[in-house]
Amino acid sequence: MVTENKLYALDFDGVICDSAIETGITGWQVATQLWHDMPKDLPEQIMIDFRYVRPVMETGFEAILICRLLFEGLNPDLLMSDFSRQIDAILSRDQLDTTELKKRFGEYRDNWIENDFSGWIKMNPLYTGIDKLLQQIPLSQLFIITTKQERFVRAILQANQVDIIPTHIYGLDRKLKKPQILNDLQQSHPQTTILFIEDRLPTLLDVIHTPSLSNIQLYLANWGYNTTHDMQAARQNPRINALDTPSLSDLKYC
Numbered sequence: 001m002v003t004e005n006k007l008y009a010l011d012f013d014g015v016i017c018d019s020a021i022e023t024g025i026t027g028w029q030v031a032t033q034l035w036h037d038m039p040k041d042l043p044e045q046i047m048i049d050f051r052y053v054r055p056v057m058e059t060g061f062e063a064i065l066i067c068r069l070l071f072e073g074l075n076p077d078l079l080m081s082d083f084s085r086q087i088d089a090i091l092s093r094d095q096l097d098t099t100e101l102k103k104r105f106g107e108y109r110d111n112w113i114e115n116d117f118s119g120w121i122k123m124n125p126l127y128t129g130i131d132k133l134l135q136q137i138p139l140s141q142l143f144i145i146t147t148k149q150e151r152f153v154r155a156i157l158q159a160n161q162v163d164i165i166p167t168h169i170y171g172l173d174r175k176l177k178k179p180q181i182l183n184d185l186q187q188s189h190p191q192t193t194i195l196f197i198e199d200r201l202p203t204l205l206d207v208i209h210t211p212s213l214s215n216i217q218l219y220l221a222n223w224g225y226n227t228t229h230d231m232q233a234a235r236q237n238p239r240i241n242a243l244d245t246p247s248l249s250d251l252k253y254c
Contacts, residue, residue, distance in 0.1 A: 007185060007192045008137050011178075012146035012153050012171075013060075014199035014224030015246075016130050019148075022123035024050040026112070027063025030104045031071070034064070034096075038071055049076045055225040056083040058200070059147045059172070061101040065090050080227075102172075106149055113155060121159045127223055130246040134162050137248075143168045145181050145196070178203055179210045186213070193217065195251060197243065199224025201234055208239050219243045219251065 013019045028042040112120045150171035170181045199221040207213050219241045220234040234240040
């Protein structure tokens with residue numbers, strides 16, 4: 001049940017939108033611009049491996065590096081277990097600048113949207129039932145906290161007839177960590193209970209390790225980009241509530 005003293009803050013990729021296919025394609029195509037030994041078409045097995053590795057990816061531009069490492073033959077399990085070190089290693093080895101990678105990633109998406117908007121939208125489907133959940137939450141109480149650029153979030157929501165107040169989207173553009181955004185929301189809505197729905201366990205743990213956020217109610221979206229181990233760890237953590245479906249009735253502690 002929704003009441004006026006609740007604020008719903010949802011992640012986007014892995015909670016609202018299943019963007020793995022589009023992200024993998026974009027990552028691959030940008031990678032072909034940087035490494036010319038890669039074929040134009042994304043191999044099916046690399047797409048399968050990318051989906052497998054997706055739970056450890058935090059920001060879209062990392063898809064470029066994941067695709068390159070998979071193309072070079074890096075074992076997906078090693079990438080899962082040693083993600084940060086492998087990403088840092090290829091950045092250093094090939095002298096890559098993360099700002100430039102983010103720029104290229106965004107530009108490729110912009111061009112795709114401009115030239116084939118319907119095709120791009122098809123590669124970014126909403127999870128089943130999530131549109132109904134969003135429509136049950138009053139606009140004034142709905143926020144999105146994501147590492148995706150805000151213009152892409154707006155485009156996908158608009159294409160799916162989902163309304164949101166534009167200033168309630170906190171994306172990559174803000175250059176803020178999610179705990180900081182939650183803290184800011186908490187400060188600006190002091191009498192409000194904040195529910196944060198996220199598919200990445202590490203992000204939820206970051207919130208738990210932030211003392212000022214002890215009153216935030218946390219939910220792991222099991223339908224998103226997480227692993228069986230993540231789900232098991234979440235169920236053992238008293239601060240985290242597991243969500244198996246995007247239903248308002250499953251938000252038990254509202």
